[in-house]
Amino acid sequence: MRKLFLILILFTNTVFIAQNSVSKPILIKNINLIDGTGGATQENISILIENGIFKKIDAYSNFQNLQNIQIIDGKDKTIIPGLVGVHNHLHIPGIPFLGETATKLYLAAGVTTIQTCGAASPYKELAIAEKIETGEAIGPNIIPSGPYITGEGGNQNMIIPKNENQLRDTIKFWAKKGVKWFKVYRNIEPEFLEIVIDEAHINNTKVTGHLCSITFKEASEMGIDAIEHGLNSVSDFRTNKKAGECSGSREYIDSLDLESIEVDKLLNKLIENKTVLTSTLSIYEASIPSRSFLDEKSAQIMSETFRENFKDLNTPLETNENSKTREKRLKRIMDFEYKFFKKGGILSAGVDAGRHILPGFGDQRNFLLLREAGFTTPEAIKIMTKNGATKLGRTDIGTIEIGKRADFVILDGDLINEKNTITKVEAIYKNGTSYNPEKLLRDLKGKFGDL
Structure with missing residues (x-):
């Protein structure tokens, strides 16, 4: 029983060290958006996520009465679909x-x-x-x-x-x-x-x-x-x-x-x-x-x-x-x-x-x-x-559009003008839950290729 308890503690720590479950809405403000449709980049766009869904995409000035919300500053960053x-x-x-x-x-x-x-x-x-x-x-x-x-x-x-x-x-x-x-x-x-x-x-x-x-x-x-x-x-x-x-x-x-x-x-x-x-x-x-x-x-x-x-x-x-x-x-x-x-x-x-x-x-x-x-x-x-x-055959993912599932990546930089920004992953969100790439990779060092 003690061994099982220790395994459960280890599992819990491994999972939650890399993910942050966010219950309140998230607003990412003033970020460069590449929405996955193939259309042009939209600059200084703000995006509201609620319950794991994209709820609103607009200029920051059009968001009013923001209460009990997590705000992320997207200045000089790029958001793309997962x-x-x-x-x-x-x-x-x-x-x-x-x-x-x-x-x-x-x-x-x-x-x-x-x-x-x-x-x-x-x-x-x-x-x-x-x-x-x-x-x-x-x-x-x-x-x-x-x-x-x-x-x-x-x-x-x-x-x-x-x-x-x-x-x-x-x-x-x-x-x-x-x-x-x-x-x-x-x-x-x-x-x-x-x-x-x-x-x-x-x-x-x-x-x-x-x-x-x-x-x-x-x-x-x-x-x-x-x-x-x-x-x-x-x-x-x-x-x-x-x-x-x-x-x-x-x-x-x-x-x-x-x-x-x-x-x-x-x-x-x-x-x-x-x-x-x-x-x-x-x-x-x-x-x-x-x-x-x-x-x-x-x-x-x-x-x-x-x-x-x-x-x-x-x-x-x-x-x-x-x-x-x-x-x-x-x-x-x-x-x-x-x-x-x-x-x-x-x-x-x-x-x-x-x-x-x-x-x-x-x-x-x-x-x-x-x-x-x-x-x-x-x-x-x-x-x-x-x-x-x-x-x-999925219509719920693949683009950043209102009503779709909040699977997205925040990149540290301007992907349009610097293509290597694709490797600069700052945060990943899957169904509205955030994951820290540095912590995920830290846990994997020296492990790939072991039988």
Whole structure:
């Protein structure tokens, strides 16, 4: 009994040291607002939050009779919606479940909602989602996924369907457990993808895919809800590709004319079918030797053993042909996504954490890479907030608008004129409850990567 009491005390201290439950209304005055809609920044705006909801957005002079209210001075700061990361796993290669280390990292970086986009440990993922929902643990709102579904020749740790009945029963099983998304992987056969989409939609869940055997066009026409990784996983333009197989070569990644009629037709088809694309730029950048670096903040969070894997990462390298090739590919991936967005497509974003790219910090890096790709600051924020919510079918989050849930981030600085302000998280609010990023990160030092 004494041991249980001590565990409860430790848990209580861990949770409440990083969060502050505020019962009275909050007024954030004279702050720069990027609301997530893609519209221009609004300067010196004041925002009233009551009961976890945005109640009023106006000039400070239009707020009268302010009593029993917490006032926060937003001068020289920026407010954005909480980031909605929609390729934000709770695992990385070699570590099937990152638990509260990952969830706290996401939240500390300003990510208030995640779609995990495939689960390596689905039971644990569902359990931690429930703990966060009930306030027993700290982290973003988690939209949980089922196990990956692939095909013959695929990863043996994933579900490889045997027949239609087995596949439909599997989807029903996980949907009843609380899963909201299913992710199909590279070797999925066309007939099984059609079944996954059909049964998932019957059970009010959605489907995304890291594709190869099936083209973007084919999957979109089948009714898939989203596709991951953009140009890097397009198989529509592979040479010598066999129908329904993950085959053929990838010359297209270097040679495809992105202004061609064929590319326009594909993008138009995706837009027509409302197929969402998810950008994962930060993890691709991590594969470019000349661009890879380990920032000090990430190094402090890594365990000593895990950090050892990247001890030479910041050693200057000569730019070799591999780096040059991959650098050009990154630019082409960016151009593909930019073209899709500008044509009216729904582009969302997620970190796909791995290598030295950590949960949350990689989401912040995505913002910087979207800016590098040519997106304006309001466009990049829209991709990472409103469009993520659109992918999830959520209308209560993703923008700072009257009546929506008060998920937001206060940044210390002017994000429009200084893009690195995205890393200067001063406070995070989820459903009106505030979290201190410094305290969250302090608790995580030296823990990431421990089994």
